[in-house]
Amino acid sequence: MIESRDDIYLEVTDLKQWLYCPRVVYYRFCLPKIRPVTYSMEAGDRSHETVSEQEEHRSLRTYGLDEGERVFHVAVASAKLRLSGRIDMVIRQPDEAYIVDFKLSEHEAKSNLKIQLGAYAMLLEESWQIPVRKGFIYHIEQRKAEVISITPQIRKATRDTITTIFQFLLGERMPNPPANLGKCVACEFRRFCNDVV
Numbered sequence: 001m002i003e004s005r006d007d008i009y010l011e012v013t014d015l016k017q018w019l020y021c022p023r024v025v026y027y028r029f030c031l032p033k034i035r036p037v038t039y040s041m042e043a044g045d046r047s048h049e050t051v052s053e054q055e056e057h058r059s060l061r062t063y064g065l066d067e068g069e070r071v072f073h074v075a076v077a078s079a080k081l082r083l084s085g086r087i088d089m090v091i092r093q094p095d096e097a098y099i100v101d102f103k104l105s106e107h108e109a110k111s112n113l114k115i116q117l118g119a120y121a122m123l124l125e126e127s128w129q130i131p132v133r134k135g136f137i138y139h140i141e142q143r144k145a146e147v148i149s150i151t152p153q154i155r156k157a158t159r160d161t162i163t164t165i166f167q168f169l170l171g172e173r174m175p176n177p178p179a180n181l182g183k184c185v186a187c188e189f190r191r192f193c194n195d196v197v
């Protein structure tokens with residue numbers, strides 16, 4: 001049972017999932033027995049491993065950068081935000097760092113991905129004490145890097161999302177289903193959501 005903020009430690013993937021369907025996050029924390037798995041998919045994980053190996057031989061020009069040290073699978077956490085995550089790759093320069101998220105999707109980043117990057121940026125800034133002004137979505141199939149500026153708007157949207165999640169979880173309030181009920185068709189939680197058809 002959730003009694004206080006200290007009982008909750010979100011993962012960055014919870015933020016992305018919340019924006020897709022908030023109920024999945026609600027189930028994960030408030031009814032944990034019905035969610036034995038994480039959001040990550042094995043196939044996606046394997047692709048990430050492969051792209052990490054290829055990345056070591058790739059020029060940083062893919063990211064429009066001349067120099068920098070690549071660091072893979074960077075674990076970050078903030079007790080203040082009650083949030084943790086693992087960044088696919090960080091490119092570190094002396095005075096600035098860039099985050100890179102590897103994605104199988106060929107579509108341009110929507111707001112949920114931008115908030116995911118915003119969360120990683122804020123976590124890395126706190127963990128490494130270095131500014132993060134820019135991130136990249138690396139589209140694996142297209143072999144292209146999409147630039148995402150970590151704007152004040154993205155930072156605010158990230159903080160607001162965290163605040164909203166905490167309000168629902170602490171009140172143990174079930175969120176509404178997503179506006180697009182097409183998301184429910186193949187959802188593994190459908191049998192628990194009696195109000196969706």
Ligand code: SF4
Nearest residue numbers: 021177184187190193
């Ligand atoms: S069935 Fe629909 S509302 Fe329920 S968790 Fe799945 S996507 Fe969300």
